[in-house]
Amino acid sequence: MVAIYILIEVALLLTSANKFSAAVQLSGALCAFLFLRLAPRRGLGFLFSERLYSLRNDYYRAKRRRAAKKFQVYMRKQNREVHFDDNGKYMNPDERDSSDPRRMN
Secondary structure (H helix, E strand, O other), rough: OOOHHHHHHHHHHHHHOOHHHHHHHHHHHHHHHHHHOOOOOOOOHHHHHHHHHHHHHHHHHHHHHHHHHHHHHHHOOOOOOEEEEOOOEEEOOOOOOOOOOHHHH
16 A cells, blocks of 8 residues: 555656655655564564663673673682683583573573
């Protein structure tokens, strides 16, 4: 439906004497088309909430990685070796299987 509307507006833009109004309507139709193509299927509220929680999780993962690095430095000064994964979670030396889904965030 939007594509047909865009074609009509292009035709009006080429034939009309008032080209400004046709260009404004065409830009509105293009915005509507882009909105329909790029908007998430579950709605914009879902998009914003997921992005918010994603940012929050990224922040906490970064804090966890930073704390893990500090703890590794502290433990090296104590002549002990500890290991953490890329997300800052402790890896038990006896159980270093990273494919375990329980380790995921």
